[in-house]
Amino acid sequence: MNWKTLLFSIFLLSGTVLLAQDVKLSDQAEIYVMTLGPYQGELYSAFGHSAIHLKDPVRKIDWVYNYGVFDFDQENFYWNFARGKMLYKLGMSRYANFRRAYEKDNRYIIEQRLNLTQAEKQQLVDFLAENYKPENREYYYNYVYDNCATKIRDVIVDNFPGRIQFDTSYVEEGKTIRDLMDDYLQYQPWGDWIIDIGLGMQIDKEATATEYMFLPDYIARGFEGATLSRDSVSVPLIAETIQVYEPTPEDLSNGVFTPFNVFVFLFFVVGFITNRDFKKEKRTKWIDPIVFTLTGVIGWWLVFLWAGTEHLSKENMNVLWAIPVFIPFAYMLNVKKLQKFLSGFFLIVSAWYLLLLLLWTALPQPLHEALVPLVLTMVLRGFYIYFDLKKQLEKRAKADTLPKN
DSSP: OOOOHHHHHHHHHHOOOOOOOOOOOOTTTTTEEEEEETTTTGGGGOEEEEEEEEEEEEETEEEEEEEEEOOOSSHHHHHHHHHHEEEEEEEEEEEEHHHHHHHHHOOOOOOOOOOOHHHHHHHHHHHHHHHHHHTSSSSOBTTBBBSHHHHHHHHHHHHHHTTTEOOOTTTTTTTHHHHHTTTTTTTTOOOHHHHHHHHHGOOSOOOHHHTTSSHHHHHHHHHHHHHHEEEEEEEEEEEEEEEEEEEOOOOOOOOOOOHHHHHHHHHHHHHHHHHHHHHHOOOOOHHHHHHHHHHHHHHHHHHHHHHHHHHHSSSSSGGGGGGGTHHHHHHHHGGGGHHHHHHHHHHHHHHHHHHHHHGGGGGOOOTTTTTHHHHHHHHHHHHHHHHHHHHHHHHHHHHSOOOOO
């Protein structure tokens, strides 16, 4: 989940000899599930992070297993990123360096010591050692179903199949995956806007207890009350929870440069220009490509995400307002042969937008509130385009009926 961690993990590994060979644990070895708090400095760190900490003072082991590492040098990195086919991998780093990096960002660190027998600890570490081998360590990342947090859950479940019963008291009736994301994006207004636009109805289903665990905090909550079946007896999965680092309070603010404020400002600017155009009986030709290019670009982006990627972007109802054909139509308004068609097109689109605003809250996919002033801007300008083109057509038609000398 945390890309910043992914980047500095490569640095942490440099100069470190962490081999994937089998390790024979001493009877003082302990394994912890780490939950690392959100950081609002970057969008990619706003959801927190999860890892596994292995400590064995006798063997002088103090390692972190981290499923959040990727490599910029992987083949076709940027294209794979765009298509949602990102290869992530299991990384290892020294605990002290790993912890220090999170403390520097003032992120809380919680460690939950697993209540395992010596044999169970050895089994788990052997699994991680096997998973760390170059041929095994890579996996295709998915925002919700296969990330740094879900990997921690899966490691435990896969090693003790049928023996883990998680605490699911955190589940709230009716809460969707999108709602869960929104809980972490209150200080990321632009990130929230992009995610709401880019991800489709696949994240608007009610989240199951397992799906909650794509977020590190719910890994911690699920593990906290979980039980492990051993010899027909259920024991707590977590033996001890330790607050390793508690962040200092911070004053967080979104400022004024939010999507809603930006689009409200755009609405008033376009409204001023449109009012002036109406009084002067002309159309300011440069404003329309600006307004509709923004929407057209978003529309084509959504088409690409829906049809050409593995992101959770299918069945995306934002195409109801982000209409791809605004590019090229917004650049053809002065082509006389197309003006009759474009006049009708913008009339229909503007009327559709008004209907969409009325149906907004009834849609199965919630649309971001900042889109309201943007859609109103397009309504305003769309009706004026219809009015202006219709007037030009009438003038030409009238001119054609006049007798020619």
